[in-house]
Amino acid sequence: MKISTILLVEDNPNDVELILSSLKEFRLANSIDVVYDGVEAMEYLRSEGKFKKRKPEHPSVVFLDIKMPKMDGIEVLEAIRKDQNLKFIPVVMLTSSREDQDLLKCYSLGMNAYVVKPVDFDQFTEAIKTLGFFWAVLNVRPPM
Numbered sequence: 001m002k003i004s005t006i007l008l009v010e011d012n013p014n015d016v017e018l019i020l021s022s023l024k025e026f027r028l029a030n031s032i033d034v035v036y037d038g039v040e041a042m043e044y045l046r047s048e049g050k051f052k053k054r055k056p057e058h059p060s061v062v063f064l065d066i067k068m069p070k071m072d073g074i075e076v077l078e079a080i081r082k083d084q085n086l087k088f089i090p091v092v093m094l095t096s097s098r099e100d101q102d103l104l105k106c107y108s109l110g111m112n113a114y115v116v117k118p119v120d121f122d123q124f125t126e127a128i129k130t131l132g133f134f135w136a137v138l139n140v141r142p143p144m
Contacts, residue, residue: 005032005057007059009062009065011067020032046086059089062080063092092111
């Protein structure tokens, strides 16, 4: 079985560092690619722009923040679900937003999970480890 990449879409450098260190601590074999806004995320997924030379392989999961510049996470989720080549990629919203409208919108667009980033450091790292293990190791994806 091929080990797929995890795509992290997050504009906060501190959260990126914390997420990467939490996943590395769990020793997942998956590589983790990071992009910092929604436009980059779509270019990555479509192998366009600066990602043109990237092999067009789908990540095992996209961890997606909602509040980002250029194109927010909800717009990215909507674009992924409308794209016939991308629509089955698992998307996990990893966000600080507890707004009901965000939650309802994301589920209506076909998001796979909605995780509010815990404020507590230990809870945050545990949540990331659990997410990484489930989505990168346990989850069985449809053939693409």
